[in-house]
Amino acid sequence: MNSTEIGTQAFQKVLGASDKAHYFLNQFNLKNQPFEILDIILVAILIYWVYLILRETRAMRILYGIIVLVVIMVLGRLLQLQALNFILTYVLAALVVAIPVVFQPELRAALEKLGRTKFVGEFGGMKKDKLQEIVTEILSALDYFSENKRGAIIVLTRQTGLRDVILTGVRLDADISKQLLITIFSPKTPLHDGAVIISGDKIVAANCWLPLTEQEFKYDLGTRHRAASGITTDTDAIVLVVSEETGKISLAIGGNLTTDLKTGQLKDLLTKILQHKIEGVAS
Template sequence: MPLIDESILRYLSSAVDIAIVWFIVYKIILIVQGTKAVQLLKGVTVIIAVKYLSAYFNLYTLERLMQEAINYGLLAVIIIFQPEVRRALEQLGRGRLFSRSTVHEEDEVMMNIEAIAKATEYMAKRRIGALISIERDTGMSDYVETGIPMNAKLSSELLINIFIPNTPLHDGAVILKKGEILAAACYLPLSENPFISKELGTRHRAALGISEVTDSLTVIVSEETGVISLTKNSELHRDITSEELKSLLVKEMHVNMKPTTSSKWYKRGTK
């Protein structure tokens, strides 16, 4: 007589199988969260829902159309989201898809956050306008190409020098990625949201615009008031201190350091 009943083994096997599948789905959701792929998943959900509803109500033409969209959708997804798919496969090849950041990586991220906060505080006190966009999962190569390539190591001093008025690079945005200044004087898309406060200038509209199409974090220093702001996922956080900025960056970049700010995100267009 076997030590464990076969039916129990089948239940255990099914439970492990379901747990592994849900874990993979959960990790995939974390990867696509805050990227353009989220909108894709919403679109796929709508197409599937329409297909089943059309089948239920015997709408044969619509059902056939939705089925064709599903059949050819996979190829379209691979083509449209090629950078995201490539990045996920690269992470899988390096064994990093399910891993957390190492201590060394987190120390480096904290150094970069300190440099951004220090430069922002300096410029805010002197009312030097600035626009700093931090690339995350969604690639920003299209916007990097609109500026002047730098490929320089990030430092607070270099950031400050870039935005000094009446210099060749001060007009436009700086785009950062993993401790590197990719380019300066970059053009970012302006938000078309009609509910944005009229008192917000071009820098804030550009910061909101890039946050609507990527998952980047964008820091703004107002030239008129010296006020520091931050945008993320079409949300604007206004009038924050350098310490609050540092805490928000720590939180959003998933560094193991407990944020000290208790402030909340404000939806775009709020004052």
């Protein structure tokens, strides 16, 4: 086969790929098929939702690798590269089986969030004055814990339900107050070791046990901080932690910890987060 024939065949493959791409694009006649617009929007939302779940996990790098393989496979089919297509077909078939295993933690977290999500959070529909009153009571308790180096962990629920966590503790359903929080976390009470769960304007439960994170941090963390990171990785809850060793206050959102905060910094920030005006803070 001479160079002219090789060039002709390559040109025909490119033309064939162009025709296939043109045919594919022609399938989306958006002027006459409004449901196809909705279809594209829904697919885009789904892809973006998956991206938001995976973007801060180790699975994101694996996903990038899969995307590269898919792009190569599409190009191989368009250019009719048979050997490459043969190999990638079996590779992708194996990945279909491997993905649920590799992404198991991320898939579980995503399905839990989807299944437990409410349309309005526990604090979202609350009047501003009432919300500020609750935040003030909580922060006053945190000031006391910080000054006296008393360990504490307080979980504020948002849209994701925490029923499984609540069942591990003691049900209270009490009004939120500084004095009650101080009493709960007193070393002499049987409730002080676990977490307090707050939902809306109630202290729902105390002495609750939270899942510990497996995430690696640059600095050593105690059990309370690891629990705060763990529960906020799997849910949209906000967790406030006071270190028993240093008295420093930390805030956990989305698995990220912001440490050494003052209650003055937290007041406006916490109010805005609970009202859904901002998503959170960087670690």
